[in-house]
Amino acid sequence: MQQAVSSSPSLAGNFAAQYVRMSTDYQEYSTENQRLAIAEFAERQGITIVATYEDAGKSGITLKGRPALRQLLQDVQAPNHSFSLVLVYDVSRWGRFQDVDECAHYEYLCRQAGVQVVYCAEQFSWDGSATAALMKTIKRTMAGEYSRELSRKVFSGQCRLAERGFWQGAAPGFGLQRVLIASNGVVKGPLRNRECKSIQTDRVILTPGDEREVALVRRIYDWYIYQRVGCKRIADRLNVFGICNGRGHPWNPQQITDILSSEKYAGTNIYARTSKKLNASWHRNSSSEWTRAVGVFPALVDRPTFDAAERIRTNRTQYLSDAEVLKKLRDFLSSAEVVSAKAIDSAPGMPAGKTYSRRFGCMKNAYALVGYEQGYRGAELEIFRASRAALQGCIEKTTSDLIARGHRVDISQDETTIRVNDELVIRFAVHLILRYDRRGPRWRVRWPTYSSPDLLVILRLDSAFRVPVDLYVFPRGSLTPGCEYSLSIRSGSSGPFEVFRYPDESILLDLSARTCLEAFDGSQSAISN
Structure with a gap:
C-alpha cells in the first residue's frame, strides 16, 4: 500500500469509521483487500477503528443506491457520533461522481461536522494544504473520467457483440428463446425466463422457441398480410380461442404490433435503439446510431413477409400529415360514446394512441389541439x-x-x-x-x-x-x-x-x-x- 507523505499531522489516538465500497472493478478493490489496507494504515498511525460502513456491489457514480454511505453521512451529522475520522482506501472508493463538486461536498459535510476524511492509499497528505486540495481535485476528476471512459468502452463492446449476432437484450419475445453458448461455440442449453449467464465469456443467441408459438407467430403474419385482419381483431381472436401470450395473460393489440414490427422475427439483430449511460436518463437514438446485424438469427418469417407486414403497418399513418391525423381524432370524438386510449386503438381506421403521443408529446396535447377537454372518470x-x-x-x-x-x-x-x-x-x-x-x-x-x-x-x-x-x-x-x-x-x-x-x-x-x-x-x- 502506498503511504502518505511524512509531513502529515499525527492522527494517533483518534477513533475512526472505515468506509469500503466495491462495484465490479477489480479484485484489488475487493472489500476485504480494502479492509486489510485500511487496518495496516490505522495500526501505523495509532488509530482505533470503531465502525464499518460497506457498500458491496454498488456503483460509485451517484449517492443513490449506496445505503452505507448515506448512513455514514447521516451518522456524521448526528451530535453524538463516536468517531472523528473516516478512513477510505482511495478517492475512487469514496465515489466516481461525475461532478467533482458533488464528491467534494460529501467530504465537506463530514469536515463541517468535525470529522476528517482520510484516503489511506493516496500520496497526498491529509493536512488540508493547497497541494493536497489540488491533488484531491485531480484524483476526483480522474475517477469520474474513468467511469465515463468505461461506460463508452462497455457500450462499444456490446455493439460489437450485437454485430456478431449475440443477443444483448433481456426477454427474447413470443416464439423465441435465448440459448447460452460457451466461448468455444459449444451450446450449453436454453435460458429460462429471468435466468442470466454466470460466466462472463459465455454468449447468448436467439433461436426459435416452442413449435406452437412459432406456428402462431407465422399465423399472425398470415392474418395480418393476406386476410387484412388488424391488430385489435387478431388479439380478440386469440383471446376468444383461449390462447395466452408468453406470460400466460390475454393478448392486447400492442403485443401483436410488437410481433409485426420487430425485425428479430426476420433474423435481424438490432441493438441500441435506446441507451442509458451512467446515471443519465434513457433516451431514444436515431436509426443511424443503431447496430444492425442481418441474418444472424434463424428467421421465423422470411424477409419478404416481414417487409409486407411493415408496409401495411406503416402506411396507416406514415403518409398522413399532422392535420390529417388530428382530423381523424376530431371525427372520432364527435361520434364516440366512450373516449379513451383503448377506444382509439380499437376504432377502425384510427391511428393508434401511441401515434398521437409520439407526434404531439401526449394524448392531452392532441386533445387540446382539437379543442377537446377530457373528463375525469365520467365527472361533469x-x-x-x-x-x-x-x-x-x-x-x-x-x-x-x-x-x-x-x-x-x-x-x-x-x-x-x-x-x-x-x-x-x-x-x-x-x-x-x-x-x-x-x-x-x-x-x-x-x-x-x-x-x-x-x-x-x-x-x-x-x-x-x-x-x-x-x-x-x-x-x-x-x-x-x-x-x-x-x-x-x-x-x-x-x-x-x-x-x-x-x-x-x-x-x-x-x-x-x-x-x-x-x-x-x-x-x-x-x-x-
Missing part, C-alpha cells in the same frame, strides 16, 4: 376543470417552493410529474370523494402501472370539489402496482395508510431536502436535515 366538465385547477395549483406551488430552495425541477409533458434534481420523481393525481358503499363515503387509489415514480401524491378535494382536504404521499413499495385500495375519508380511519396522510404539500419540501444530498446546490438550508 365543471368538476373536471375544478379538480384540474386544484391539482395544477398544488404542482405549481410545490415546484415554485422547490426552485426557491435551490432545486432543479423538470415537469413532464402531461404536467402531472416532476423530477427534482434529476433524482426524485414525484407524480401527482387528484381524487374526488365520489365513491360510496355500505361502509360510508370512501375513495380509491392505486399505484400507476404505466410508470413507477418515487412518490405518488394524491390530492383529495372536498365534496364540493373546490377546497383541497389533504394529500397522501405514497412512497414506492407502499402500494402493490395494479391493486386498488379503498380508504375511508374520515381522518384516522385509513388503517396503516394513515401514516402517509399530510395536511399540505410542505412534506414534499422536507423529503426533497433529504434527498438533496444527491445533487447539492450549495445552499445551507439544503443540508439541514
Whole structure:
C-alpha cells in the first residue's frame, strides 16, 4: 500500500469509521483487500477503528443506491457520533461522481461536522494544504473520467457483440428463446425466463422457441398480410380461442404490433435503439446510431413477409400529415360514446394512441389541439376543470417552493410529474370523494402501472370539489402496482395508510431536502436535515 507523505499531522489516538465500497472493478478493490489496507494504515498511525460502513456491489457514480454511505453521512451529522475520522482506501472508493463538486461536498459535510476524511492509499497528505486540495481535485476528476471512459468502452463492446449476432437484450419475445453458448461455440442449453449467464465469456443467441408459438407467430403474419385482419381483431381472436401470450395473460393489440414490427422475427439483430449511460436518463437514438446485424438469427418469417407486414403497418399513418391525423381524432370524438386510449386503438381506421403521443408529446396535447377537454372518470366538465385547477395549483406551488430552495425541477409533458434534481420523481393525481358503499363515503387509489415514480401524491378535494382536504404521499413499495385500495375519508380511519396522510404539500419540501444530498446546490438550508 502506498503511504502518505511524512509531513502529515499525527492522527494517533483518534477513533475512526472505515468506509469500503466495491462495484465490479477489480479484485484489488475487493472489500476485504480494502479492509486489510485500511487496518495496516490505522495500526501505523495509532488509530482505533470503531465502525464499518460497506457498500458491496454498488456503483460509485451517484449517492443513490449506496445505503452505507448515506448512513455514514447521516451518522456524521448526528451530535453524538463516536468517531472523528473516516478512513477510505482511495478517492475512487469514496465515489466516481461525475461532478467533482458533488464528491467534494460529501467530504465537506463530514469536515463541517468535525470529522476528517482520510484516503489511506493516496500520496497526498491529509493536512488540508493547497497541494493536497489540488491533488484531491485531480484524483476526483480522474475517477469520474474513468467511469465515463468505461461506460463508452462497455457500450462499444456490446455493439460489437450485437454485430456478431449475440443477443444483448433481456426477454427474447413470443416464439423465441435465448440459448447460452460457451466461448468455444459449444451450446450449453436454453435460458429460462429471468435466468442470466454466470460466466462472463459465455454468449447468448436467439433461436426459435416452442413449435406452437412459432406456428402462431407465422399465423399472425398470415392474418395480418393476406386476410387484412388488424391488430385489435387478431388479439380478440386469440383471446376468444383461449390462447395466452408468453406470460400466460390475454393478448392486447400492442403485443401483436410488437410481433409485426420487430425485425428479430426476420433474423435481424438490432441493438441500441435506446441507451442509458451512467446515471443519465434513457433516451431514444436515431436509426443511424443503431447496430444492425442481418441474418444472424434463424428467421421465423422470411424477409419478404416481414417487409409486407411493415408496409401495411406503416402506411396507416406514415403518409398522413399532422392535420390529417388530428382530423381523424376530431371525427372520432364527435361520434364516440366512450373516449379513451383503448377506444382509439380499437376504432377502425384510427391511428393508434401511441401515434398521437409520439407526434404531439401526449394524448392531452392532441386533445387540446382539437379543442377537446377530457373528463375525469365520467365527472361533469365543471368538476373536471375544478379538480384540474386544484391539482395544477398544488404542482405549481410545490415546484415554485422547490426552485426557491435551490432545486432543479423538470415537469413532464402531461404536467402531472416532476423530477427534482434529476433524482426524485414525484407524480401527482387528484381524487374526488365520489365513491360510496355500505361502509360510508370512501375513495380509491392505486399505484400507476404505466410508470413507477418515487412518490405518488394524491390530492383529495372536498365534496364540493373546490377546497383541497389533504394529500397522501405514497412512497414506492407502499402500494402493490395494479391493486386498488379503498380508504375511508374520515381522518384516522385509513388503517396503516394513515401514516402517509399530510395536511399540505410542505412534506414534499422536507423529503426533497433529504434527498438533496444527491445533487447539492450549495445552499445551507439544503443540508439541514
